Amino acid sequence: MPDPTADPTAGHEPELLTITEAADVLRAPVATLRYWRHLGTGPTSFRLGRRVLYRRADLRTWIDAQADRAPSR
Known part of the structure; x- marks a missing residue:
C-alpha cells in the first residue's frame, strides 16, 4: 500500500521549469x-x-501549436 505521506510528485518530472530547463526541453x-x-x-x-x-504543460502545448502551424511535406 502506498505511503499517504509520501510526496506524490517524487520520481516524476517537475511541473515548473526554469528557463535553462525549458531551453533543454526545447533544445x-x-x-x-x-x-x-x-x-x-x-x-x-x-x-x-x-x-x-x-x-x-505549456511547453508541450506550444510545441504542438508550432507543429500544427508547420507546412506538411
Missing part, C-alpha cells in the same frame, strides 16, 4: 527563449519573484 539556447519572451511569441512563461518559470 534551444536560453538566449532564444529570452528573445521569444521579449517578443511575446514563445511558450507561456511567468515570473515568480525574480525567476522566470515555465509550466511543462
Whole structure:
C-alpha cells in the first residue's frame, strides 16, 4: 500500500521549469527563449519573484501549436 505521506510528485518530472530547463526541453539556447519572451511569441512563461518559470504543460502545448502551424511535406 502506498505511503499517504509520501510526496506524490517524487520520481516524476517537475511541473515548473526554469528557463535553462525549458531551453533543454526545447533544445534551444536560453538566449532564444529570452528573445521569444521579449517578443511575446514563445511558450507561456511567468515570473515568480525574480525567476522566470515555465509550466511543462505549456511547453508541450506550444510545441504542438508550432507543429500544427508547420507546412506538411
